[in-house]
Amino acid sequence: MGEPVINITNLSKFYGKARGIEHINLEINEGEIFGFIGPNGAGKSTTIRILMNMIFPTSGSAKIMGMDVIRETKQIKSQIGYIPSDANAYSSMNVHEFLAYCIRFYKVPEGEKRISELSRLFELDLTRNIEDLSLGNRKKVSIVQSMLHNPKLLILDEPTTGLDPLMQSVFFELLRSENRRGMTIFFSSHILSEVQMLCKRVAIIKEGKIIQLEDIDNLRRKQLKKVTIEFSDHLNNQNFAIPGIESVVTGPANLITCMYSGNINELVAFLSANKILNLIIEEPSLDEIFLHYYKN
Amino acid sequence: MNRNLFLMEIKRNSLSLIIWMTIITLLISVTMSFYGTFMENQSKIAGMLTIVPKGALQFKGISNFNDLLSVLGFYAANNVIYMMVLGSIFAIVLSSNILLKEEYNKTAEYLLTRPVTRSEIFTSKLAVIYLNVFLLNFVTSLAGFICMELVKKGVFSIGAFLILSVYTLLLNILFASAGLFLSTLIKRGKPITTFSIGIVLIMYFIFTLSKITESASKLGYLSPFRYARVDAFNPDYSLDIWHLAYFIGISLLLTGISYRIYLRKDIYT
Secondary structure (H helix, E strand, O other): OOOEEEEEEEEEEOOOOEEEEEEEEEEEEOOOOEEEEEOOOOOHHHHHHHHHHOOOOOOOEEEEEOEEEEHHHHHHOOEEEOOOOOOOOOOEEEHHHHHHHHHOOOOOOOOOHHHHHHHHHOOOOOOHHHHHOOHHHHHHHHHHHOOOOOOEEEEEEEEOOOOHHHHHHHHHHHHHHHHHHEEEEEEEEHHHHHHHHOEEEEEEHHHHHHHHEEEEHHHHHHHOEEEEEEEEOOOOOHHOOOOOOEEEOOOOOOOEEEEEOOHHHHHHHHHHHHEEEEEEEEEOOOOHHHHHHOOO | OOHHHHHHHHHHHHHHHHHHHHHHHHHHHHHOOOOHHHHHHHHHHHHOOOOOOHHHHHHHOOHHHHHHHOOHHHHHHHHHHHHHHHHHHHHHHHHHHHHHHHOOOOEEEHHHOOOOOOHHHHHHHHHHHHHHHHHHHHHHHHHHHHHHHHHHHHHOHHHHHHHHHHHHHHHHHHHHHHHHHHHHHOOOOOOOHHHHHHHHHHHHHHHHHHHHOHHHHHHHHHHHHHOOOOOOOOOOOOOHHHHHHHHHHHHHHHHHHHHHHOOOOOOOO
């Protein structure tokens, strides 16, 4: 395997004493669709802004396609596309003026044709003023501008905000098709379901640190089970404290829901000593896995 | 410099430039249209001016009433100082916003993610500032020249007029550099238009105060307006080498520091 498309080494960013990100290490390979998930304020946008050379790291380094993100930013940016989380384009322009302005930064043969193709795909009216567009339409403009120059790497920061489900599906299909043609995609989001739909590998970021880096399938296959038990009698939470039980939520009518990561036989042995009315052991959703990691 | 960015910025600022050019040209034209009436009533006006404190005339570069009788003296006393103030406001508003607006309008995420270096962004925007300030000065000075040609009652020194125009241009560029410098100091971009205009007005106020109040005369050294000579009717009127060095030196220094800061500035949207 060649050099990673994105190679982040020990990257930290502090805003005075406040933490942005701390000792981030990440490698994203060519042709990957990589998910970067975490809630607001976890450090996703800080990481991306360092990659885009909008802010400077306090320490550590980052390379894209083997080039340093600070020293060789111009060469890097000629090969990447970026969708920001806030879709604010130049409000005084219409859609076509903005896209034409964007494409002139690159050497794109048949640029007008590319503008037309992508705008048609996203049903964009090129004559509308950007300031008159809805959030969803501004997001579409943002998507189109990121792909005009056929980038090798696409960096997406919360790209689906404001998009209706139909357009989300068009967008995801486009991403899949570009990925099949070799495009690497770095997909940052706090919505796990969309990461689950697209990504092969995922990093979970919490309070500026990567707490989990995993294949999405492995994440699902972890021993973690979601267990729902309905006891016939009231059960004290403390009596339920067996190794591997976490995130216990007590519901009505003696109902307990928890995550279990221990030996399933031990759980069964414990339960057999109690009178239970109902037992459900199931695969947790990715959202539940995510919350589990966060709470811990 | 990036041509695409430069042309886009020129287009973005063109309406504002046209409005400022129109306003200043109209002010000059209206004021100069009074020159004929002024000359016809000079004895009455001379009488009225005797009750005006001397310092109030001195800040316009006038040492006695006769200075106003030449068309260049009239132009310098009544227009240039306003061209300097208004031109400087235009320059500082333009320069303090040209980089910062990308942050507070949240368009920096589009600009900084293009294949263009910080250095190219800075130089392209700087070129736009210089071009706008130069065009404003050229058009307004030309308007002043045409007005003087139309209303003059004798000859006036074109050399002195050109020196006056150069002083106005240099002052405007100094304030443009100050605006650029201030904008690079602002973290998490917010507009500083009001603050910038305030700086020009305070500097003009300090200059005026230093001219009309003996005890505040030393304060005038703080104001760039002091170094832009407007007494074009004086026979020894010339481009003072030290004043020239002051304007060019401060402008280059502020621009250089702004450049260094911008290259390493964290840009948020």
